[in-house]
Amino acid sequence: MKTKKLVLNTSLSGMFLALAYVMPFLTGQIPEIGSMLCPMHIPVLLCGFVCGAPYGLVVGAIAPILRSLTLGMPPLFPTATAMAFELAVYGLMAGLIYKALPKKKINIYASLIGAMIIGRIVWGITMFCIMGFDLSKFGLAAFWTSAVVNAIPGIIVQIILIPIVVMILEKAKLISNKK
Secondary structure, X not given: OHHHHHHHHHHHHHHHHHHHHHOHHHHOOOHHHHHHHOOOHHHHHHHHHHXXXXXXXXXXXXXXXXXXXXXXXXXXXXHHHHHHHHHHHHHHHHHHHHHHOOOOHHHHHHXXXXXXXXXXXXXXXXXXXXXXXXXXXXXXXXXXXXXXXXOHHHHHHHHHHHHHHHHHHHHOOOOOOOO
């Protein structure tokens, strides 16, 4: 049974990584819209819910770096580097919080929102470090604008879409991240 679960989660993680790689093509023609919709975030968050925290962490860490190295987008430094930390935390926290909480619909939202908040904070800390700990290059206003204001469309899409997908997968008994 452990081997079957390992193979299933590894295969699903590969699928989520592939989705994180290709989903930005849907919005890539208009970079402003793509950055607002955060298309790489959705598969990483789903990976955390479906496969568990370790898989979500790995997929989140790899996806932006892989895209940057193979396609040049997002730029490796600072964007893909900061995104790698952010998405790794998204996948990790979505899986950890979801597993820790009782299996109620409201807790899917709690897990998602918790992961999104912690991931964005990690992104902000990473950007601050990358910018040389210089508040004039990356301060609270830059963090708030980039992590929240500009991302509102993506946040809305994630809060609507991800719980629906997770509930469908739970109902179909396809989520392996149960207590």
